Amino acid sequence: MTNSITIFKREMISYFYSPIAYIVIAVFLLSSGYFFARILALSQQATLMYSLANTQVILSILAPVITMRLLSEEVKSGTIEMLMTAPVTDFEVVFGKFLAALCLYLVMLAPTLLYVVFLGWVGDPDMGPIISSYIGLALMGAMFVSIGLLMSALTRNQIVAGVLGIVTLVILFYLGFAVSGTEGWYVPVLQYVGTYDHWEPFTKGLVDTKDVIYYVSITVLCLFITIRTLESSKWR
Amino acid sequence: MIQVDHLSKRFGDKTAVDDISFRVHEGEILGFLGPNGAGKSTTMRILTGFLPATSGTARVAGYDVFSDSLNVRKQIGYLPENVPLYLDMRVNEYLTFRAQLKGVPKKDRRARIQEALEKCGVVEVQNQIVGTLSKGYRQRVGLADTMVHDPKILILDEPTIGLDPNQIRQVRALIKELGKKHTILLSTHILPEVEMICGRVIIIDRGKLVAIDTPGNLTSKLRGGATIHLEAKGPLGRIKAGLEGIPGVLKVKGEDESVALSGARTKTHHFVLETDKGRDVREEVFNAFVENKWVLLGMKKEAVTLEEVFHQITTREAEETAEPLPPGEGPAPKGGIKETVSGLIKKIKA
Numbered sequence: 414m415t416n417s418i419t420i421f422k423r424e425m426i427s428y429f430y431s432p433i434a435y436i437v438i439a440v441f442l443l444s445s446g447y448f449f450a451r452i453l454a455l456s457q458q459a460t461l462m463y464s465l466a467n468t469q470v471i472l473s474i475l476a477p478v479i480t481m482r483l484l485s486e487e488v489k490s491g492t493i494e495m496l497m498t499a500p501v502t503d504f505e506v507v508f509g510k511f512l513a514a515l516c517l518y519l520v521m522l523a524p525t526l527l528y529v530v531f532l533g534w535v536g537d538p539d540m541g542p543i544i545s546s547y548i549g550l551a552l553m554g555a556m557f558v559s560i561g562l563l564m565s566a567l568t569r570n571q572i573v574a575g576v577l578g579i580v581t582l583v584i585l586f587y588l589g590f591a592v593s594g595t596e597g598w599y600v601p602v603l604q605y606v607g608t609y610d611h612w613e614p615f616t617k618g619l620v621d622t623k624d625v626i627y628y629v630s631i632t633v634l635c636l637f638i639t640i641r642t643l644e645s646s647k648w649r
Numbered sequence: 650m651i652q653v654d655h656l657s658k659r660f661g662d663k664t665a666v667d668d669i670s671f672r673v674h675e676g677e678i679l680g681f682l683g684p685n686g687a688g689k690s691t692t693m694r695i696l697t698g699f700l701p702a703t704s705g706t707a708r709v710a711g712y713d714v715f716s717d718s719l720n721v722r723k724q725i726g727y728l729p730e731n732v733p734l735y736l737d738m739r740v741n742e743y744l745t746f747r748a749q750l751k752g753v754p755k756k757d758r759r760a761r762i763q764e765a766l767e768k769c770g771v772v773e774v775q776n777q778i779v780g781t782l783s784k785g786y787r788q789r790v791g792l793a794d795t796m797v798h799d800p801k802i803l804i805l806d807e808p809t810i811g812l813d814p815n816q817i818r819q820v821r822a823l824i825k826e827l828g829k830k831h832t833i834l835l836s837t838h839i840l841p842e843v844e845m846i847c848g849r850v851i852i853i854d855r856g857k858l859v860a861i862d863t864p865g866n867l868t869s870k871l872r873g874g875a876t877i878h879l880e881a882k883g884p885l886g887r888i889k890a891g892l893e894g895i896p897g898v899l900k901v902k903g904e905d906e907s908v909a910l911s912g913a914r915t916k917t918h919h920f921v922l923e924t925d926k927g928r929d930v931r932e933e934v935f936n937a938f939v940e941n942k943w944v945l946l947g948m949k950k951e952a953v954t955l956e957e958v959f960h961q962i963t964t965r966e967a968e969e970t971a972e973p974l975p976p977g978e979g980p981a982p983k984g985g986i987k988e989t990v991s992g993l994i995k996k997i998k999a
Contacts, residue, residue, distance in 0.1 A: 494699055495729065497699055498698060
């Protein structure tokens with residue numbers, strides 16, 4: 414675990430030495446701030462529910478940007494050879510990188526707490542749904558980041574990794590909508606696989622075990638496949 | 650320290666390493682010599698646990714490189730070819746990261762990093778970003794990284810490639826210095842390097858191990874085939890006969906030449922002697938000239954360099970099939986070095 418922390422620290426250094434952390438955070442705050450202001454002006458309600466519901470699409474795009482270079486760059490520049498010949502396990506490497514990406518994701522979300530402060534100033538927000546929303550955002554972030562990390566393990570080109578991640582997350586987001594209104598055995602399956610139906614309850618103040626399990630299990634699955642991909646790259 | 654037994658590695662149907670066995674003893678500097686693509690890097694990657702072998706076993710410091718990879722990796726400092734570093738970090742940040750990763754205890758970390766910085770001569774750039782450093786400095790940062798956790802074994806893949814002559818000299822001196830404390834396996838295709846720093850040499854070609862010996866032995870085994878060039882004045886036929894009579898001289902080739910001697914063109918002869926293995930006949934040659942009152946204008950012995958050994962050994966295939974030699978026979982009386990080399994290879998193989 415200490416090795417994961419070491420790798421985590423290196424990745425954080427790397428994030429903030431490159432422009433990527435600043436760009437991602439700026440883009441996120443610009444767009445989420447815009448949604449927050451517009452929706453607040455229109456609805457006149459002291460709630461984050463509607464604006465946070467919108468952030469999911471932004472996060473689907475930004476999370477893979479955070480993760481895209483984590484493994485692909487190591488392979489492309491050859492530093493993977495230095496990394497994997499140090500006494501670290503594949504799990505420690507993947508987990509450390511996952512933690513770093515998740516941490517940057519949370520850092521990116523942190524300034525939105527100001528919106529909550531602002532709501533408390535102009536109105537009397539119900540804190541329940543706001544807290545559950547942040548729990549949901551963190552869980553969703555873990556899943557998004559793990560999917561992005563997996564894509565980064567699959568290719569040595571970070572742009573390809575980013576695009577694959579965005580496409581996957583956007584498809585998962587629209588999956589639930591795409592089948593709504595139709596009928597068939599696949600409708601509940603796709604709605605369960607899609608991300609939106611699991612996210613919405615959080616914005617309403619509902620922390621459902623079903624949704625928590627969904628996010629956690631996909632995260633674990635993706636991390637597992639990432640570790641396996643890293644291992645298998647030796648045999649290719 | 651390192652035991653390699655019948656190690657093979659195939660990529661698809663291409664065999665990169667073919668049934669290699671060797672030992673690296675504690676405290677020695679072993680050179681891994683071979684042309685590009687001979688399988689040096691692949692072997693090193695297997696030893697460091699980065700690649701699995703197709704068959705065969707390798708043990709480093711008593712641990713199997715495949716089943717006990719983590720323990721192996723704790724014992725080695727590895728410098729891959731082209732020295733991949735994180736270009737966005739500062740030198741001391743990078744070394745701190747590597748020291749942590751390699752499990753250097755916190756209390757020793759600063760001292761270890763300081764020592765590595767000093768030994769590798771990168772103290773003055775320790776606050777620079779790796780990406781802004783020249784190739785030579787990066788190489789030395791890579792070397793500092795290999796030694797930061799004070800490993801028993803250093804595995805260096807072409808440590809002097811891409812450096813300028815001064816840097817090469819510094820890095821070689823550093824490796825020699827490190828060799829006092831560590832067991833070192835280094836690969837190169839630069840021969841003087843091997844002669845200068847290595848205690849023993851492995852020559853590898855197309856995945857196969859073709860020779861393993863000290864640089865001195867490798868060259869002296871061939872030195873028997875050395876040639877001596879003579880420049881002389883006197884009766885050509887008699888000198889030739891006289892030279893052929895000297896024990897140890899295998900073959901004499903003489904031809905007329907004319908040089909400008911004391912202003913006038915004089916007829917001289919140029920002789921090429923091929924001598925027996927491990928025998929220096931220059932004294933006898935000189936005495937023969939003195940006795941017969943022939944004039945000796947010049948004598949030059951052409952020593953076989955490791956460069957030639959390497960060239961001969963790694964391009965041997967064609968020659969070997971073209972001029973088969975019965976095993977056990979010494980250098981053939983005709984043809985000179987080539988036969989000697991294929992004889993040597995036969996001996997090495999036997």
